[in-house]
Amino acid sequence: MSTLxxxxxxxxxxxxxxxxxxxxxxxxxxxxxxxxxxxLHPGKEEAVLSVFSAFYEIPSVNLxxxxxxxxxxxxxxxxxxxxxxVLPISQSGTSLLVAMGDPRNVKALDTIGFKAGLFARxxxxxxxxxxTALEKYYGxxxxxxxxxxxxxxxxxxxxxxxxxxxxxxGIGEKDDGPIIQLVNDVMxxxxxxxxxxxxxxxxxxxxxxxxxxxxxxxxxxHPPLSLRAALTxxxxxxxxxxxxxxxxxxxxxxxxxxxxxxxxxxxxxxxxTHGEKIVMRLLDKSNLHVDMTQLGFTPEQxxxxxxxxxxxxxxxxxxxxxxxxxxxxLYSALQELNKEDVNLMTAEDPVEYSLTGVNQVQVKPExxxxxxxxxxxxxxQDPDIxxxxxxxxxxxxxxxIKAALTGHLVLSTLHTNSAVDTVSRLLNMGVEAYxxxxxxxxxxxxxxxxxxxxxxxxxxxxxxxxxxxxxxxPPHLADKxxxxxxAGCIACNNTGARGRIAVHEVLPLTEVMKKAILEGKSAAEMxxxxxxxxxxxxxxxxxxxxGQGIISLSEVFxxxxxxxxxxxxxx
Numbered sequence: 001m002s003t004l005x006x007x008x009x010x011x012x013x014x015x016x017x018x019x020x021x022x023x024x025x026x027x028x029x030x031x032x033x034x035x036x037x038x039x040l041h042p043g044k045e046e047a048v049l050s051v052f053s054a055f056y057e058i059p060s061v062n063l064x065x066x067x068x069x070x071x072x073x074x075x076x077x078x079x080x081x082x083x084x085x086v087l088p089i090s091q092s093g094t095s096l097l098v099a100m101g102d103p104r105n106v107k108a109l110d111t112i113g114f115k116a117g118l119f120a121r122x123x124x125x126x127x128x129x130x131x132t133a134l135e136k137y138y139g140x141x142x143x144x145x146x147x148x149x150x151x152x153x154x155x156x157x158x159x160x161x162x163x164x165x166x167x168x169x170g171i172g173e174k175d176d177g178p179i180i181q182l183v184n185d186v187m188x189x190x191x192x193x194x195x196x197x198x199x200x201x202x203x204x205x206x207x208x209x210x211x212x213x214x215x216x217x218x219x220x221x222h223p224p225l226s227l228r229a230a231l232t233x234x235x236x237x238x239x240x241x242x243x244x245x246x247x248x249x250x251x252x253x254x255x256x257x258x259x260x261x262x263x264x265x266x267x268x269x270x271x272x273t274h275g276e277k278i279v280m281r282l283l284d285k286s287n288l289h290v291d292m293t294q295l296g297f298t299p300e301q302x303x304x305x306x307x308x309x310x311x312x313x314x315x316x317x318x319x320x321x322x323x324x325x326x327x328x329x330l331y332s333a334l335q336e337l338n339k340e341d342v343n344l345m346t347a348e349d350p351v352e353y354s355l356t357g358v359n360q361v362q363v364k365p366e367x368x369x370x371x372x373x374x375x376x377x378x379x380x381q382d383p384d385i386x387x388x389x390x391x392x393x394x395x396x397x398x399x400x401i402k403a404a405l406t407g408h409l410v411l412s413t414l415h416t417n418s419a420v421d422t423v424s425r426l427l428n429m430g431v432e433a434y435x436x437x438x439x440x441x442x443x444x445x446x447x448x449x450x451x452x453x454x455x456x457x458x459x460x461x462x463x464x465x466x467x468x469x470x471x472x473x474p475p476h477l478a479d480k481x482x483x484x485x486x487a488g489c490i491a492c493n494n495t496g497a498r499g500r501i502a503v504h505e506v507l508p509l510t511e512v513m514k515k516a517i518l519e520g521k522s523a524a525e526m527x528x529x530x531x532x533x534x535x536x537x538x539x540x541x542x543x544x545x546x547g548q549g550i551i552s553l554s555e556v557f558x559x560x561x562x563x564x565x566x567x568x569x570x571x
Contacts, residue, residue, distance in 0.1 A: 004055050008037075011051045012044045032102040035127035045126050053124045058103050061089065063129040068137060071226040073178040075116045078138040084108045087125070087133050094118055099125035099133075137178070179230045182223065183238070187265065189220060190282055191258045194499070196323075197282065198265075200235065202228050202275030214450045214500050215323065218493070228275050235278050239267035246276055251350070254280070266350065283352050292332050296502035298536065298544060301444075304506045308442035309333045309411070315404040317391075319416045319445045325502050326413045327352060329446065330387060333411060334358060337385055346387035347374035363389070375399040379406075388412040394430040401431065404439035418538065419443040419507035420530060424523045437514040445505040447538055449551045449559040452484055453492035460485040463553045471556055472539050473546075485552040501550060503541040503559060 008014040014022075018040070026036035037048045053060035068089055075096060076088045086100040086108060096118040100108065103122035112120040186209055190198050195211035207228055209221040223231065236243045239252030254265040264283040269276045297305060308316045316333075318326045331353060338344055338357045349363045349371070359381075361374050371388055372395045378386050379402075390413050391397045404410045416422045422443045426436055463483030469475055486496020507513070507530055516526050531537065536544070539560040545551040551559075 004051070007051045007055055008048070012041065012047045014041075032127065034101050034124075038126060038128050045128060049124060049126050056103055056124060058122060058124050060124040061099055063087065063089075063099060063125050063133045068133075069224060070178055070182070071224050073137055074227065074230060075118070076112065077115065078178075078181075080111065080115050081138055082134055084111065085127070085130055085134070086112060087130055087137070088112075088116070089123070091118065095121050097121050097123055099123050099130060101125065101127040101130060138181075179227065179234050182221075182227075183231065183234045186220070187254075187256070187263075187280075188258060190280070191261070191263055191284075193493075195282060198278075198280040200231060200278040200280075202232075202272065202277065204274050207231070213493070214495070214497055215448060216450075216495070232269070232276050232278060235267065235280070236269060239265070241267070241269060247271055264353075266352065281352075292336055295329055295332060295504075296446075297504055297506070298541065300534070301504050301506040301536065301541070304508050305442060305444055305504075306336075308508065309337060309409070311409065311441055313404060313407045313409055314441035315400060315410040315412070315439045316441055317412055317414055317422055317443045319414045319419065319422045319443060320447060321415060321417075323448065324446050325448045325500075326446065329444070329502070330411055330413065331355070334385075334387060337409075342384040343382055344385045344387075345378050345381060345383045346389070347371050347378070348387070348389040371396045372399055375403065379403060379408075383408055385409045385411070390414070391426075397426060397429055397431050398435075401435050401439040404441075405435070410439075416445065418527075419445040419505045419535075420523050420527045421445075422507075423517060423526065427517075433517050433520070437509065437517050440509050442509065443507045445507075445538060446502045447542075447559045448500045449503055449542060449545065449555045450497035451499045451501050451550055452552055453486040453489060453496055453498040455491045455498075456487040456489035456496060457484050457549065458487045459483070460553060467553065468546075471546075471553060472543055481547055482549075483546050483553045484549045485554070496552070497555075501545065503538055503545060505536060505538045505541065507535055 005014070005016065005019050008019060014037075022033060022036045022040055025040060026033050029036070031039075034048065034052050038045045041048070049060050066089060068087070072088050072091060075091070076086075081087060084100070084105075086098050088096055089099050090097045096112070096116050098109070098112055098120050100122050101124070102108075103124055109120040109122060186198055189195070190211055193211060193213055195213045197212040199208075199210040199212070199217065201208045201210065205225065207223045207225055208219060209223065210217045210219050212218075233243045236250070236252070238254045241250045241252045248271065250269045252267045254267060256263055256265075261284075266281040266283060267278065269278050292306065293302060305316075308314070318329050320326050334344065334346070334355060338355065340357075343359070344357065345359045345361070347361045347363055351360045351362045354360065361369075363369050363371055363374055371390070371392065375386070375388060375396065376399060386400075386403055386408055388396065388400055388410065391400060400410050400412055414422050414425060416425050422445070423436070423440075427433060460483045465478040468478040468481055468483065473481055486492060486498075488494035488496045492498040510533060512529060512533060513526065516529050521529070539556070542551065542556040542560050546553060546556060
């Protein structure tokens with residue numbers, strides 16, 4: 001009887017016949033003797049492990065009591081760990097401690113050492129626990145398991161493993177190591193949570209990953225600082241950026257499929273004090289509503305805007321700050337106008353969505369192809385409809401107006417606070433008033449407001465008639481309006497808000513308004529004229545959403561800040 005057999009007999013009462021049966025089982029199933037004994041004698045795993053540890057004179061480890069750092073897991077690719085049934089657990093200098101069920105497997109240790117670039121030292125672990133740990137760390141690795149700091153409410157309802165299988169060509173298909181999986185999982189979380197942006201941020205003593213959901217940035221993970229270079233490199237490789245260049249900003253793109261949904265990310269890297277900051281903007285074509293009634297217009301506003309974009313010539317402007325949904329409104333208008341019998345051309349910086357049937361041009365100011373140059377070229381391309389990404393200077397404005405005056409429909413954007421301010425801004429840029437009134441057809445200003453979560457919507461006890469009057473609701477209606485808010489639930493990540501809706505101020509250029517512009521009226525005077533003509537301000541549009549139970553009173557104040565002194569009309 002061998003020494004090991006004697007030790008097993010003393011420790012767990014294993015008979016000679018049972019020992020031989022375990023040997024035969026291990027050979028038949030191609031598993032180690034340790035694993036065979038764990039399978040054949042359940043409940044005695046701890047005693048068996050102690051015997052083998054003493055026999056091999058190698059320390060053992062209880063994996064169920066250990067939490068392995070992500071930077072250690074990153075040293076060994078998933079394919080190697082699962083094939084050899086081993087798990088890296090710690091590093092000390094040039095040595096990597098590896099848990100395995102058969103420490104005599106010298107070939108496996110050599111392979112591990114070669115892949116990790118370290119000297120592999122074995123420790124004994126239960127094969128059962130190794131299987132559990134491999135599944136835990138490599139099988140369904142997601143953001144919240146990678147980092148205990150990440151809040152559990154950000155866990156997606158969709159299976160991460162199932163989604164990753166169809167995430168797209170070239171992403172996580174071979175060596176699905178922890179870094180690859182972390183980046184994949186963050187992108188999948190972004191899609192599943194309806195986020196618009198991903199922020200990878202590096203600080204002196206920490207890393208942070210945030211998602212912008214419904215306009216608000218939320219922490220989802222704080223990976224170890226040691227992963228800074230690996231995370232940055234992984235994203236830059238996917239986006240086609242130069243990983244060796246960390247001194248200059250770079251722009252790139254990632255094209256993939258999540259489930260059966262094509263998703264694009266626009267990626268920008270920016271050198272910062274403690275490493276590069278990376279922002280990924282999600283570009284989801286499904287957000288481009290073909291049905292323009294989903295854009296948040298009131299029926300009157302929708303009729304005015306639709307009539308303007310269907311005018312054969314003239315200029316229609318969509319204004320608002322960054323992130324107010326201008327691109328979605330413009331692209332939805334393009335989808336509405338995209339017919340077989342029209343020549344549609346766009347100049348954009350950057351081209352965010354590729355639209356079939358639309359001739360899109362990416363401006364490149366560094367080589368002289370700016371908006372003005374693109375517009376001049378468009379006029380020689382027999383266009384019917386022109387979209388200019390943004391009017392940034394008087395040259396672009398004058399060429400756009402010239403195009404509108406010569407029989408083309410021109411769509412564009414400006415960064416202004418209100419529709420009336422847009423007129424003043426163009427005049428201050430140097431556009432002649434008579435050209436402006438001849439070309440401009442309609443201006444819509446907009447903001448994005450967070451919608452109340454329908455699952456946890458409750459009556460807002462703080463929205464008293466006095467507060468509602470202060471917001472702009474007339475006294476005779478204030479006691480009749482019931483305002484709501486979100487209490488917070490799992491569906492909305494305890495924020496009380498889920499999704500966003502645009503609020504608009506649509507200003508048609510009527511004869512009265514054109515006369516006011518030609519007479520040099522001030523912005524305040526033009527606003528009074530517009531309101532008397534029935535134009536709803538942004539605040540009024542938002543208050544209308546309160547009456548319908550769509551947005552909360554606090555959201556009205558935050559979305560339309562700065563309009564407190566505008567005289568409000570009845571809902």
